[in-house]
Amino acid sequence: MTTLEQTVLEGFSARFGKTPDSLWSAPGRVNLIGEHTDYNDGFVLPFAIDRRTLMAVRMREDRVIRIATSFAPDTVEIAIDAIGPDTVSGWSAYPLGMVWGTREFGASLDGVTGFDAYLESDIPVGAGLSSSAALESVFGLAVTELWGLGFDRQTIARIGQFNENQVVGAPTGIMDQSASLLGARDSAVLLDCRSLDASVIPLGLADAGLVIAVIDTRVSHEHATGGYAARRASCELGARLLGVTSLRDLTVDDLGRAEAELDDETFRRVRHIITENERVLETVRTLRDRGATAIGPLLDASHVSMRDDFEISVPELDLAVSTAQLQGAVGARMTGGGFGGSAIAVIAGSKVDALRAAVESAFADAGYAHPDVFVVTPSAGASREPLS
Structure with missing residues (x-):
């Protein structure tokens, strides 16, 4: 165990005075490449990690x-029939909202019974590793199976x-939940993210x-506020002005027209999405043809695009990336929604200790908070776990 x-x-026994009868888990995720492309019907390449939420x-x-x-x-205690958008809040909205969501997706909850649940996690909150999607995924998988709702993982x-x-x-x-469930x-x-086909x-x-x-820069971010919503609005504006349903419908051949027709900021937001989609597909081709040692330039270019065109990086993330590159990383980039959180570096295992020391030293010299540097392993998705 x-x-x-x-x-x-x-924790379950201490809180509820009984022993549980099932155990479930779902992982956090790291996005290898493909940032902010998901809500633009584009391509993403995340993986599930070996840090998980258990329930x-x-x-x-x-x-x-x-x-x-x-x-x-x-x-938090609530009747199944009372769960809705206006009756849940705070951290419990992530799991409990899944119950309401199953109804909205056609499930009948007549006849099902409730349950007690206790959750623990070793996914750092605010690090951009999608602790929230792990909460939703573990709860969604559990109620689907325990209540016999019949939803597949994509649903x-x-x-x-x-x-x-x-x-x-x-x-x-939809990227975070997909990675947590399909890893x-x-x-x-x-x-x-348009067809929901997954490979x-x-x-x-x-x-x-x-x-x-x-x-992990220890700079916390909050997706529900400000910057994330503004970037999504810019993408929707760009698509509307260019006459397409979503930015997925555009390619690099459309960049000239986009630059001519859009204001500078909107153009740069659009350019990031178009080129990031291309980078995701090129990363897959490179992995298949040449292997992981060859993907570095694509990761580096992704960070530059997020820093300059989408403007979602922060100085701590830029310092993390540049330090990793100086320490011999194959490639490095910020990952997640931005405005804080984490960067990733694909690097030789033998260089991790030197990377950690260099990042800690660079952050200390810059007067930043002490960062956390750790290795994640691409792992399996959400599952029911055996009870010891």
Whole structure:
């Protein structure tokens, strides 16, 4: 039993006075490449990581759900029939909103019973590793199976996105939930966010002697506010002015027309999306043809585009990326929605300790908060876990 499993089982017993009868988990994710392309019907290439949210569950005989976590002092209690956009809030909106979402996607909850649930996680909150999608995914998978709702994983991901947009109020795309639900070991998930077609893409990191290091800047971000929504609005404006349904419909051949017809800021937002979609597909081709050692220039170019065209980086992220590059990373870029969070570096496993020391030194010299540097391993998606 892992420490996290032991913690969630002990937490459940302490909070509810009983033992759970099932255990579920869902991973956070790192996006290898493809940022802000998801809500533009584009392409993304995330992978599930070996940091997870665990949920212990015990079924009840009534129609009440009680959920708790060590991250919040109170136990949230609500009747199944009372769950809706106006009745859930705070951290519990992420999991509980999934119940309302299943109804909106056609599930009948007549006859189902409630449950007690206790959650623990080792996914850093605010690091851009999608702790929120892990909450939605573990809860969505559990209620789908426990209540026999029959949703496949792609639909659970859609419910998660719907919940985050409609209940939580964050205008996010479908990438995070898809990675958490569809991930596979030593692989990324190529997701077409228009068709929702997903393909597992082997990464081959171990064979190449490479790892993916996450540099958590400790600069927290909040997707439901400001910058993220403004970027989405710019993309929608650009698509409308260029006469397309979404920016997915444009290619690099359209950049000249876009520059002529759009104001500078909107053009740069559009250029990022168009070129980022191209970089995702080129990364997949490169992985297949030449392997992970050859993807570095695409990762580096992605960061420049996010820094200069989409303007979602911050000085801490730029310093993390440049330091990783100086330490011999194959490639590095910020990852996630931006305005804080983490950068990633594809780097030889033997260089991780030197990278950590260099990043810590650079951040200290700049007067920034102490960063956290750790390795993540591409891992399997959400699942029911055996109860020891």
